[in-house]
Every structure is written in C-alpha cells, then in structure tokens.
Amino acid sequence: MSGITIQWKTETAMDQSRLVSLLGEFGELLFIPLGSNVNLESCVSNLIMHADVACAVMDGETVGFLAMYPDDQEPQSAHISVIAVKPKQQGRGIGKAMLSRALGLARQWGMKTVGLDVSADNKAAQQLCRSLGFHVHVRDGARWQMRHRLSEMPTRSTVTPMEEQPRLLAALDLDIELRIKRDDLYPMAGGGIKARKIEYIARDMIAHGQDVIVTNGGPQSNHARASAIVAAILGIKCHLVIVLEHGARYLDTGNILLMRLSGAEIEYCTKDQLATRMDCAMDTYRSKGHNPRYVWGGGHCLAGTVAFVDAALEAQEQCGDWIPDFLVTASATGSTQAGFAIGYARTPTRVIGISAARDKVRGSQIVRDCVSEYADHVLPVSGRVDIDFRDDWTEGGYERTSPQLLELIQGAARAGVFVDPTYSGKALNGLVNLVMRGEIPSGSKVLFWHTGGLMNLQASAFAGGMICL
Template identity: 30%
Template sequence: MPKSLPVELPERLCLGNLPTPLQPLVRISERYSLPFDGPRIWVKRDDLTEFGMSGNKLRKLEFVAAEALSRGCDTLITCGGAQSNHCRTTALVGARLGLGVHLILRGEPDTAVDGNLLLDHLAGANVSIYSPSEYAANLEQIFAYWHEEYLAHGHHSLCIPTGASDGLGIWGYLAASQELIEDYSSQGFEPEHIVCATGSGGTQAGLTLGCQLLQVKTGVTGYAVCDSAAYFQSKVREDISHWSRLTGIDLDLSSLKVGVNANYIGPGYGVADPEVYQTIIEVASLEGILLDPVYTGKAFHGLLQQLRNGIYQGCSNVVFVHTGGQFSLFPYRKNFSFQQD
C-alpha cells in the first residue's frame, strides 16, 4: 500500500487541528451491528477539526483560501442554505485571515438568526438572503452581480461553489483519505467501507479519488441528504474530472466506483423524519457524539438501518466520517421530544 498520495499537494493553509481522531463506537456496534454478524463501527472525528467546530468544510477551505490569497483576493463569496455549515466556516475563515466574506443564502427574509446564521453574523460576514425560487433560478447571476459589485469598489473576490465542492476543494479530502488510511493502519485493520453524508459531493469525491490513488480496496459510500443517487454519481465524477483538468493528471473515470445510498433522504433537504431525531438522541446518549438533522444524523440513521438489515453482514470494520454540523441542532430544537421526570 502506498504511504502517500502519488501526487503533490498544492499550497494549503494550516487552519485545522489535524489529524482528527479515529474512535470505535463500542455501544453502537454492540447494539446495531455485532448481533447481526456485522462490522465494528468506527468514527473519524472530523467534527473536531475545530475553528468553531467547522467539520469537513475546513479541510476544503485550507486549499481554497490559499488559492484566494495567491490570487490576491481580499473577499470570499460563497453560497448555501440559511443554515449552511460551509458558509459559516467560510465566514470564520475570512475573519481569521482578514478577508471580507459575502454569503448568498437560500431562505426567507424572516429566517431566524440562530445556529449557523447567528455565527455568520458574529463573524462579520455580509449576508444576502434570497427566496428558494430566486436562488435556484438565478444563482449564477447572483454570484456575477456581487463579484462585479465588489470589483467596482476595488475588491477582488474569489467565488466559491456550494460546499467548496469542485476540483480545488476536492484536495481537502484527498489529503484526508491519506490521513484516514494512516489512522486505521496504526489500529491494525483495513475497513471494507468508508461512509459519509453527501450533500454537495465534494467530501465523497475526495475520499473516492483518494482511495483509488492510494490503491486500497476500501469502498466509499455517500449517504445522500438531498437530490438522488444519479445526481451524486454524476456530481462526484464531475468534481473528479474538474480536478483532473486542473492538475493535468489523466484518470480513467469509467473504472471509478461511486457508491451512493439515497434511501434515507426523507422529505427533503433540511427536513428529517422523526426517526432521525431519535437516532441523534440515541447516539448522543450512547457515545457522547452529536449529530445534526441535516447531514450526519440522516447518514448515520441510514447506516444503522443498513446494519440492521444485514447489508454489511460479514464485514469486519466500517468507518463513518463525521463531517460536523452540530450548530444545526439548535434551529431544529422543536423537533426533539424528551421525557422528563
């Protein structure tokens, strides 16, 4: 097994507390997996990259922010939902680096300033909220408008796509795939599967490409939180193809295995079934780990159902990549039900 990626990493900023821990989920495994001849479940704690609990987004922004500085940009413009983890992380990174940040958010004008949106404002980001219909129809034009607006006032901006998921942001989880392989090698095992939530596709793309470049047999599956399996299979390949064009490294995309499970999306993006909230409570009470109802809660709930159904029967180890998002718990507080003595 190669000890390092066969490609040289581009310039990056050291913003995260890396490497993050790889921990066994002992009680979850005993309850949901081992009785069904399933694997031991491990969690890669990328919720602990720190920088305001910025999760997986920080790994991508180490490379994206370095590119912005190399281009002489003084402003970052990006987009997402009103409770976007990526937008919140960009706001904090901008504050740390002395860069202006403008967030194009999908929501309603009366969206409560809570959770990630509260942190956006605390970090000093400029926030523009657009209705879901306008956002969906005109996002490219909105980006262009704000880019030109800042240019007219003497500012140079870098426009970052949703989730920083493209051929530049993919470097974050290319580097993470090497770190992860070193983690489990030091623990003396090689998992059959790595699973993660997939919402913009970049984390899954980086892990998928990383495993291929590192020549490991471990499969990568993204549990979709929106859209469809076909969408993410296309999006992951699109990001990897973009990376290939940027680096000039030829890849055989036809041999790339892109695993997507879209069976646990629920009613839609940012909307979870009651069972997901129960899973969040259970994981917190059993393992002291916080999941969120938008990304990790849905993905981990899906993983538990698959374990119960024997999908991973006969496997020895599965690693869940915890991508963060805990601040999204607070705007959804009314969906939790607790029994009090």
C-alpha cells in the same frame, strides 16, 4: 461612481516617465508627503527595481497610486512606501480597496507583516489603516510607523481523531467493527468537513491574491459559516447570499448566528434569485477595485475535492493495518465523496455516500464530475473509482426529518456521539440500514466519517424549548 480598476504594473505598461509623472502628481497626497527636494527619478528607479506598483483607474483617469516592496531589513515583511488617492475621490473606498489588494499581494508573497508610515497629524489615514487591521507600531515624532500582522492559515498537520466508540455500537445494535473519523472536531472555523474544505479554498485564494470571498447557502449552511469565520481570521471580506423560502421562519441560532457575529456581509434572497445575486455581488466588488473569489455553495470546487483526497490519505495512515471494507459518509455537493473515491481508489475500501437531499442520478453525476475535474487538473486517478451514492434516507429533502431519524440521533447522543438531522445523522441512519439489509455484512470493518453538524443540531427540532425554575 464609475467602476474602479486596480492595475498592477505587471498587468499594464508603466515606464519610468509615467511613474515620475504619477509620483509628482501624488507626492503631496501621500500619507507622508514628499518634500520639494526629493529626486523623483531616483525614487522611481527604486520603485521599478524593488516594488510592485498599482494604479486605481476610473474612467481612464488614475485616481489612486500604491507601491509595495519586500522589506530587506525585516524577514517576511512588506512595506507600503506609496499610497494616495486624489482629493475628489477620497471617501469612496478607493484607498481601502488598494490597501486590501496590497494585503492580498503580501499574503501571496508569504509575508507575515505589512508596514507603512503615516504623519502623526493625518488622522484620516490612520483611521483608514486601522479599519483594515493596522496598528501603531512606533511613534517617532511626526512620523508614525503602522503595522498589520497578517493572520496565518494553520499548517496542514491538523489530524482529526479516529475513535472506536463501543457504546455507540451497542446502542445501535450493530455487529460490525466500527471506527469513526471525527471531522466534527476539526479545530478551525467551527469544525466539520466544511472547515476542512474552506482551509484549502482559502489557501488557493491567498495564492491568487484574492481579498473577498463571495459564496452562498441556507441559514444553517456549514460552508457559509466556515467561510465567514475564515474570512474573519484572515481579515478579508466575506459576502454571503443566504437563500430563504417565502413565508418560512428561521431561528437566529446555530450557523446563521455565527455568520452574523463574524461580521460577514449578508443578503437574503429566494432560490430563483441566487445566480443573479451572486453575479451582482461579484460585479460590485470588482467595480470597487477588489479581487473577489466566487465559491459555489457547499464549497463545491476543485480545492474541496483535493481537501478530501488528502483527508483520505490521512485516515489511511491512522488506520494502519486496519483496512476498512466500507467507508460511509454524508454526501451533498459532491466534492467530499469524490475526494474519498479518489483517495481510496487503490484500496479494497468501498466508499458509500448517503445523500442529504439529492436524488441518486443527479448526485452520482456531480460526484463523477468532481472526479473528472481532479483527473484533468491535478493528477490522473490510478485505481478503480466506483461512485456509490444512495438516496434512500433523505427523508424527503434537505433538512427534512422523520421520527425514526430523530430517535436514532437521540440514541447516538446517549452514547456520547452527536450527529445532526441534516447530514451526519442521515449518514449514520444509512449505515444502520445498510447493516440491517445485509449490504454491509456482519463483522465488516466500517469507517464512518463524521462530517460535523453540531450547529445544525442546535437549530433542529431538538432545539427551541425554554427552561426555567
């Protein structure tokens, strides 16, 4: 099948005579066919005045037709008055793509529900609607009203706890004032900083009417897991390109288990195939009429940086007069540390990022690039931005561990704080060593940003054993 392009009337010329012709051509194919006495010119006048109209075009031919308008009778509700696909093209996903795009537009409008009417005996149309989350709202003889309730993103009032954890201080023998920002408890998409990031990315997708998220990561990628769960919540497609190493064996647990259970489309590849597979996935969804969003691994994007500029302000409000001398966090794809660097630029707080894998030169530059992108596209950064990126405790690379790191993780767990060996555990290890070196002096006020990682812990060297009686 040739590629499908879905064009809204705002994107292409569509005058009244063209719409009359389309309505006449598709009238008998609608979920509720038009009667022979319908005044097409009057219908088209209403569409032009009130509706957004989309055409599915293949090889220059219009093969699908859809119109949707805000429902004046019900606040924050949209109504799809026209949807049809030519018989020869039915069963190829065109109707599903058009409905998906319509739902994306309704989210963009800020709607809460989308409705449409369908004939009681049109089982194929009912099945199509149900596959996208519509349900029968009213049965009125031969005409059924179906409705889709759009899932809403949580409000930005979510604030994660700030804790002192004196038992952890004692367990680690640290002579500092320590507070922990518990983003591991972020109440969405499995928690952690990637859940905070994907919330911002999803809001940006909604603002652009996008209906598919295409992203990547490893089998235990917190970002890929958060993406899959948010897509499931919103009812949009999620396509994950998961990178594996040849010959390596991976536990089907932790993040990859949640990705799979969420219904995400998952494909596997090696690292050298990643760019090609991502581009191919984007091209495939576009060719089917979707409006996909390409998201770099780890949620590395401007929206991710903005999320942690806001998070920095959130933490400052929680801390009040307690102003940390240091903020220590895990640093991987860069946007988290960049957000903190911007958010704390006008304070005396020194932000230190502990690398999960990258070397200092590359990691520092990526953080700087994120800061520059924010300054160019959001707001100029006021204050001094210092990038302190440490690669001393990577343990040799991503997901690599050491006996010392595992011992630290177990000690923290016995104080009631669970960190993982991939991200938050390395950050905590870095904090401990910075205190031991004297770079963080005794008595310093230190804010440790817990980035999450419980799923990583479940798939780590601590897991996999069997118990029985």
